[in-house]
Amino acid sequence: MTLFDPPAPLAERLRPRTVTEVVGQSHLLGPGRPLTRVLASGRLGSLILWGPPGVGKTTLARLLAGEVGAHFIPLSAVSAGVKDIREAVTEAERLRGRGTRTILFLDEIHRFNKAQQDALLPHVESGLLTLIGATTENPSFEVNPALRSRARTLVLQALTPDDLLGLLRRALSDERGLQGVQADEGALTLLARLADGDARRALGTLEVAATLANPVTEEAVTEAFGRHLPSMDKGGEDFYNLISALHKSVRGSHPDAALYWLARMVAGGADPLYVARRVVRMAAEDIGLADPQALRVCLAAKDAVEFLGSPEGDLALAQAVVYLCLAPKSNSVYTAWKAALNAVDGENLAVPVHLRNAPTQFMRDQGYGRGYRYYFDDPAGSFEQRYLPEGVDLHLYAPRDEGWEARASERWRKLMTLHAASPAGPVTAGETGST
Known part of the structure; x- marks a missing residue:
């Protein structure tokens, strides 16, 4: 061993030599477990090994190939391409003539694009290649459905x-x-x-x-x-799981948990401006009219992030997140908006004539705006006219009994009572109010 021929890293030297030396993954390798049964049968099909870094995906693939006596071709999707797949196919065809099967191990399979993954399909389907793909990302999102259907997905767990x-x-x-x-x-x-x-x-x-x-x-x-930054693929499942955990902690009014998940995202390298946009969304979705000030606080935090950058702007994000946790909660507008979008889906009902805009004499001659009751001229009459298309009866918004919205709910009930007493149609044509 010389300075120019250093020893392999400890993790490489200690790779398990047999399946029995594998640490963890007892849910796959214990008595009667899936891989144990597969190895006992000697029939190994294509697999996708999904799990966090450092849990033995590559090691397990090598050991499985050895257990079934297959030739092992390792490729990394980071550097490999279709040319490498063709070379693996050629080698597999040559070895099949000698009675040897081939396992193609594709590390970080999620890095392959759709065309590259499709290039594997015919050879996996024919059985020429037994594919073992390894990924830290959810295969449901990162691996083509056609390829997933030809491989069994096994979930590897972080070591205890x-x-x-x-x-x-x-x-x-x-x-x-x-x-x-x-x-x-x-x-x-x-x-x-x-x-x-x-x-x-x-x-x-x-x-x-x-x-x-x-x-x-x-x-x-x-x-x-040293200082280890939390693991997070900024475009992967872990990133969106952290956002989900942050949002649900805010919704659950748990400031400690919300700050923890926010710190995980910021320390892991998430774009603070993206996080700020999601926090603004939380204010509108989960705080809503229970505290209308929450949206302003979050927009101010977004402005601070843009103005100061990180790390100075991160404190404004933390302030906004704590504010949202402590604020009363209401999703009434969020719920009403979703219901409104569902109500108009596929509809193109005409706007009632008395509600139509009438900027020209021609439009007024056609009856546009005729019969409209202007609230400030005729408050009672404004409640007697219809505001929805003919035949449409919707009840979308209902206030929650928290915060500002609870205080406003009495006025909402009074308004709904006045509207409910209105006639079925617009007021008599010929009576024209201000526009």
Whole structure:
């Protein structure tokens, strides 16, 4: 081993050599579990392995290929293309003539576009290639339906702290690991917690910590770990799950949870202006007329984010989120708006003549605006006229009994009573009010 020929990283050296050495995933590899049954039958079909980073997707694919005696071709969708698929097909055809099956492992399969994924279809369908795709993104969104239908999706879970603790202990005792290095039990426990279910991160951090102290201490682990930003693919499922968690925490009036999810997004690199737009939406959707001031607060926070940028503008976002959590809640306008959109879907009913605009004499001669009762001239008459198309009877808005809206609900009830007493049609033609 020389300076120019360094050893492989600890995580690579400790890759399991057999399925029995795999840490975690007992829901797939335990007695009677799906992969255990598949391996016992010797018939391995195409798979999509979906799970967070560092849980062993690549390792499991290699081991499965070895267990069924198949040739293993690894590709990464980050750098591979259709040309690489053609070469894999050629190799698989050559090996099939010798009675050997081929497993094509495609890491980060979600990086392949539709055309690239479609190029795999005929060869997966014919059985020439057994595909094992690995992805950290939800296959429902990132993998073509045609390809998904030809592969079984298995969900891999983040490793538990106990799983990682066992793996770290193995790293100190295994001949392929860090022989001669010792570690305090508290340091290993801390690292197992900090690694957030990622075996690669845990082993990599242990390897660095071992260069800082022997035995490895909690201080060495903290220094080696550094400041870890939460994992978040800004266009992937995790991003939208964080937004969902933030929105639901606001709706549930839980400021601590809302601040936590907001911090996760900001620390993970989310665009603060995008987050601000979503916060403005929350004010309109879930606070609404219970506190009309909430929308202004959130728009001001959006302006602050635009003016100050990050991190200064982040505080304005935090202020807006806490305000929304503490505010009374009402989705009455949101509900009414959705109902209104459903009511007009496919409809093109004529505007009643008395409500039509009449800017020209010709229009007035056609009767436009005739019979309209102007509220300020004739308050009682304005309530006696119809405001919906003939034959349409809708009840869309109903106030909630929270905040400002609760105080306004009495006026709403009075107005509805006045409108309910109006005649079925417009007032008598010939009576013309102001426009």
